[in-house]
Amino acid sequence: MNGNTLIVILSVVLASSAARFLPGTKARQWVLLIGSYIMYGTLAGAAFLMLLAVSSLMNYGWGQVLRRRPTTARLWAAIGANVLLLAFFKYLPPLVGIWGGAFPELDFVQRIVMPLGISFWTFQALSYLLDTYLEVETDPSMVEFFLFMAFWPTVASGPVCRLPRMLPQFRKASVSVREDFSIGLVRLTQGLFMKLVLADLLATGMTSGGGVTAGFDAIGVEPGGLDVWILGIGFGFQMFFDFAGYSHMVIGAARLVGIRLEENFNRPYLATTPAVFWTRWHMSLSSWIRDYVYLPLSALRRARWWSYAALVISMALFGIWHNASLTMLVWGCFHGLVLVGYRAGRQLGQRVPYRLPTPVGGVLSWGVTFMLVCMGHVIFRANNVGQALRMLGTVLTPGSYGFGQVTVDRDDYILVGLMALGYFAFVGISELLRRWSAFCGRGQDSRPSLALGRSAAPGITIGTVILATPEFVTSRRWWILIPALTLLLAIVAMKVGGGDETTIAPFVYTQF
Numbered sequence: 001m002n003g004n005t006l007i008v009i010l011s012v013v014l015a016s017s018a019a020r021f022l023p024g025t026k027a028r029q030w031v032l033l034i035g036s037y038i039m040y041g042t043l044a045g046a047a048f049l050m051l052l053a054v055s056s057l058m059n060y061g062w063g064q065v066l067r068r069r070p071t072t073a074r075l076w077a078a079i080g081a082n083v084l085l086l087a088f089f090k091y092l093p094p095l096v097g098i099w100g101g102a103f104p105e106l107d108f109v110q111r112i113v114m115p116l117g118i119s120f121w122t123f124q125a126l127s128y129l130l131d132t133y134l135e136v137e138t139d140p141s142m143v144e145f146f147l148f149m150a151f152w153p154t155v156a157s158g159p160v161c162r163l164p165r166m167l168p169q170f171r172k173a174s175v176s177v178r179e180d181f182s183i184g185l186v187r188l189t190q191g192l193f194m195k196l197v198l199a200d201l202l203a204t205g206m207t208s209g210g211g212v213t214a215g216f217d218a219i220g221v222e223p224g225g226l227d228v229w230i231l232g233i234g235f236g237f238q239m240f241f242d243f244a245g246y247s248h249m250v251i252g253a254a255r256l257v258g259i260r261l262e263e264n265f266n267r268p269y270l271a272t273t274p275a276v277f278w279t280r281w282h283m284s285l286s287s288w289i290r291d292y293v294y295l296p297l298s299a300l301r302r303a304r305w306w307s308y309a310a311l312v313i314s315m316a317l318f319g320i321w322h323n324a325s326l327t328m329l330v331w332g333c334f335h336g337l338v339l340v341g342y343r344a345g346r347q348l349g350q351r352v353p354y355r356l357p358t359p360v361g362g363v364l365s366w367g368v369t370f371m372l373v374c375m376g377h378v379i380f381r382a383n384n385v386g387q388a389l390r391m392l393g394t395v396l397t398p399g400s401y402g403f404g405q406v407t408v409d410r411d412d413y414i415l416v417g418l419m420a421l422g423y424f425a426f427v428g429i430s431e432l433l434r435r436w437s438a439f440c441g442r443g444q445d446s447r448p449s450l451a452l453g454r455s456a457a458p459g460i461t462i463g464t465v466i467l468a469t470p471e472f473v474t475s476r477r478w479w480i481l482i483p484a485l486t487l488l489l490a491i492v493a494m495k496v497g498g499g500d501e502t503t504i505a506p507f508v509y510t511q512f
Helices: 003-019 025-044 046-068 072-090 092-102 104-111 118-133 142-150 163-171 177-204 211-218 225-257 283-298 304-322 326-349 358-381 385-395 410-442 457-464 478-496
Strands: none
Touching: 003 025, 003 225, 025 046, 025 142, 025 163, 046 072, 046 118, 046 142, 072 092, 072 118, 092 104, 118 142, 118 163, 118 283, 142 163, 177 211, 177 225, 177 410, 211 225, 211 410, 225 358, 225 385, 225 410, 283 304, 304 326, 326 358, 326 385, 358 385
16 A cells, blocks of 8 residues: 555545535435545556446346346346356456366466455345345435445445445435544544554564464474464454454444444454354354345255254355355354354253353353354464364364474463453453443432543543444544544554555455
C-alpha cells in the first residue's frame, strides 16, 4: 500500500461520510456506489472492478427472473452461474496445480489471480437469490443492488451482509450523527489496536525469528506436545485479534457512513460448547452456512444420522470455502465431527441422572471446548495435512517420549501466555465493570451515593474497546480516544512511509 492508495482510501471515507448529509436518497446512494467502486478499483485493479460489476449485473438480472417466477430450475441455474465464476478464480488454479502435471498446456491456469473479496460478495449474491426464491420481501433498484455488492467497508473481507438488513439503511440515512461518529471512531481505534499491536506481535514475536508464523514453519518432524499447544493457542488468538480487529474497523467505518453492520464476533473463547462457539465466531458466515446450507440439507430427511451427516457436510463446505486444499477439508470435517460428538453426547447425557455442579460442569465444558477449538486452529494453520496430523498426534499422546520437549522460542511461550491470560482477565474485568455500571444506573434514584457509576461509563468504554465485545459504546465523549487514535495512525504512517510497500502484515482473511 503506497501513499497514493492511502490518500484515495481516506478521500473515499470522507466523501462517504459527508454523503449522509445530502438531501436526496439517490444522490447519497450514488456517492456511496462511486466511492465503493473507486476504493475497490484502487485496491484490486480495473479488471476485477469490471468483474464485480458484471457479477452484480448478472445477479440482479437473475433476481428479476426469480421474482417473476421462482422455480427450482431457475434458482439452480443462478446458483450454478455464481459457483462457476467463483470456482474459476478460486478453485481451478490449485486443482490444476495438483493434477495438472499430465496436462502442461494448462499451466497458464495457475497464474490466474483470485479477485479481492470474491468469496464474500459471491455469498452475498447467493443470499439475495435464495431470499428472492423464498419470496423474502426484497425489491432493490439496480443502484441499490450494485451498492449492496460493492459497499466499500465489506467488499474485501466481509462481514457477509444480507440485503433485507442493508436495503432500509441504503434508503434512509441514520439521524444519530454524533453517536455514529462516536461509535465509529471507537471501533476503528479498537480494530487498529487489535491488528497492529496484538495480532502482529503474536505473528512476529518479541524477538527476531520468533512468533507463531516462525513456529509453524520451523517445527520439527516430531514436534513437542507443549509446542503444539502453545502454537495452536497462539495462532487462535492471532487470528482472533486479526480478523476481529478487521471486523471492528469495518463496522466502525460503516458507522461513519451511517450504516450499522452485524457483529462478527462475540467473545468466542468464552464459549462453553462447540455449538455456542460457532454462534460467536465469524458470525456472519457461520449463520450463512447454517441458514442456507445446513438447515435445507437437514430438512431432506428426518433420520438422526442424516442430521449428523448434514453437519459434517456443511462444515466440510465451510472449510472448502476458505481454500481448495485438503487441509481445509480436514479442518471442516474435524469441526463437523466435533459438533456431531457434542450433539450425541448431549443426547446421551439426558439419560444420565447425575449432573455435575454448575460451576464445575461449566468450567470443564469450557476447557474441553477451548482445547478442541485450538486443535482445529492447528489444522487450519498447518502448512500441510501431514504436519497437521503429526502435530495432533503429538497432543493426543501426552505419554509419548518427547511430549515435554521445547523447541519453540521460550519468549513465545511467555507472549502467548500473557496474551491469553490478559484476554480472559480483561474480559472478566470489563464484564464486572459493566454490571457495576448497570447496577449504579438502576439505583441512581434510590441510591444517589452510587451516582459515581455514571462517570465510570466512559472508562468502561475505553476498556471494552480493547477486546472484541458485542456491546456498543453509547458515550459521545469520543474525543478521549484522540491520543490513542493519533498514536495508532502514526504507527500506520511509519510503516507505510518506510518504503513503497507497507510492512504491515496482511489481514488473514483477505486471502479468502
